[in-house]
Amino acid sequence: MSNLQSIYDNSPIWFQNVMVSAKGYQNQGYRYGKKYWGFREFYQDFDTWPLERKLKYQNEQLREFINYAATQSKFYRELYEGVDLSRIQTTEDLKLLPIVDKEMLREHIEDVITIPRKGALEGHTGGTTGKSLVVLNTVEDGMARMALLDHFKARVGFEHRKMRRATFNGKHIVPPNQSRKIFWRYNHSCKQMVYSSFHLSEHNMMAYVESLNSFKPHSIDGFFTSMCDVASYVERNKIKLTFRPIAIFPTSETVTQTGRELLERVFKCPVYNQYASSEGAPFVTECLEHHLHIEHASGVFEHFEDSNEILVTSFSTHGTPLIRYRIGDSMVFSNERCSCGNDSVLVEEIQGRSLDFLYTSEGAKINGGNVANLFKNMPNSIIRAQLVQEVIGEIKILLEIDKERYKPEYDDLLKDEFEHKFGLETKITIEHENEIPREKSGKYRFIKNNVL
Numbered sequence: 001m002s003n004l005q006s007i008y009d010n011s012p013i014w015f016q017n018v019m020v021s022a023k024g025y026q027n028q029g030y031r032y033g034k035k036y037w038g039f040r041e042f043y044q045d046f047d048t049w050p051l052e053r054k055l056k057y058q059n060e061q062l063r064e065f066i067n068y069a070a071t072q073s074k075f076y077r078e079l080y081e082g083v084d085l086s087r088i089q090t091t092e093d094l095k096l097l098p099i100v101d102k103e104m105l106r107e108h109i110e111d112v113i114t115i116p117r118k119g120a121l122e123g124h125t126g127g128t129t130g131k132s133l134v135v136l137n138t139v140e141d142g143m144a145r146m147a148l149l150d151h152f153k154a155r156v157g158f159e160h161r162k163m164r165r166a167t168f169n170g171k172h173i174v175p176p177n178q179s180r181k182i183f184w185r186y187n188h189s190c191k192q193m194v195y196s197s198f199h200l201s202e203h204n205m206m207a208y209v210e211s212l213n214s215f216k217p218h219s220i221d222g223f224f225t226s227m228c229d230v231a232s233y234v235e236r237n238k239i240k241l242t243f244r245p246i247a248i249f250p251t252s253e254t255v256t257q258t259g260r261e262l263l264e265r266v267f268k269c270p271v272y273n274q275y276a277s278s279e280g281a282p283f284v285t286e287c288l289e290h291h292l293h294i295e296h297a298s299g300v301f302e303h304f305e306d307s308n309e310i311l312v313t314s315f316s317t318h319g320t321p322l323i324r325y326r327i328g329d330s331m332v333f334s335n336e337r338c339s340c341g342n343d344s345v346l347v348e349e350i351q352g353r354s355l356d357f358l359y360t361s362e363g364a365k366i367n368g369g370n371v372a373n374l375f376k377n378m379p380n381s382i383i384r385a386q387l388v389q390e391v392i393g394e395i396k397i398l399l400e401i402d403k404e405r406y407k408p409e410y411d412d413l414l415k416d417e418f419e420h421k422f423g424l425e426t427k428i429t430i431e432h433e434n435e436i437p438r439e440k441s442g443k444y445r446f447i448k449n450n451v452l
Helices: 003-009 013-031 034-046 051-072 074-079 091-096 102-107 139-155 202-215 224-236 257-267 368-373 409-422
Strands: 121-125 133-137 165-169 184-187 192-196 219-223 247-251 284-286 292-294 299-303 309-314 322-334 346-353 357-359 365-367 382-389 394-401 427-432 447-449
Touching: 003 013, 013 139, 013 184, 034 139, 051 074, 051 091, 051 322, 091 299, 102 133, 102 322, 121 139, 165 224, 192 202, 202 224, 219 224, 224 247, 224 257, 224 382, 247 257, 257 368, 299 322, 357 368, 357 382, 357 447, 394 409, 409 427
Parallel strands: 165 192, 165 219, 219 247, 382 447, 394 427
Antiparallel strands: 121 133, 184 192, 284 292, 292 346, 299 309, 309 322, 322 346, 357 365, 382 394
């Protein structure tokens, strides 16, 4: 444990709020400089460009970025040895370059990185696979990404740092020895109340709701399942909320239709989805008309072979370049165009991690969205559920239930739903748990597919 962490853990809560705010003001120095405001102006103008002009700009940035990586990164210089990079003129030509995966980056990370560690921004990724990766990036790239994220929120009416924001993330803000039910800390620098995702039990949930009612945030963002947990508690217990946010912005987890409907029903405001990553993937953002737009200024998305799995090339990763990076997520692209005024290629669906699916007994894959729909007809008495598959032909359903509302026959109802989707050949078992644990990141996994 660092000295700073020890001081934090042993300080009164009011001083912990001071320390959180001090860290927030420190972060502002490398997030909101002159470059940030330049990017904000550029993105606002970029929205007005026709698609053809956006794609031309994207190709220009692609050529510059590949040349940068090939000259500044030892890893890419050796990887592209023998490849005529002058042939890479458009995004279609990316197929001439080899694919990079997380293990390649992890193994050769010192040769991938192009900048000194001192003064660089660190990004950490672990995910549910447990394979960790630390990337370095420039302050300018960090400002570019922050500006695009804030621009996305401003499009739908929320202005970061000017409006109150509630965030559910994986920060360890509650010390292990704390006894008081105060599971949040205030970051004064950007009017942000940070809520712990590690203490969202039924026993503690009312404290969270009372805090939200007191704080009255203009937006709620962070882990999708954490926000759904709160919304489910409010709805099941018929609690009145005394605020109405402008918007909800989920991050880090796949957004299901049932979860979206729950959040919008309870908080009485729209949900706007987005896609990025801690490694620095390009952005996909949702507009006022609820279409998902590729942010062409941020990079390139490709499909891997004939699947929905994506490869990403990100223009804001100069410190640790990502080119044709197999990130492990899946998307369905669309040929439609949106009438919102932002002319760009659309994404029909963000399917999330490539392992967010379950197998039928015949080996067919049922993705997470379709699995979540099997719970739609269940009475409102399930706090959370987790699906675990160790072998093809068997699925274990773990349920954390509201014991006052859940009836034994609901097991049969749920089992029937799964049998209609997975067939009678798949063995379905249901187990009731006092609490389904979260991952070390603070995220909650709906599907744990351990079939490799």
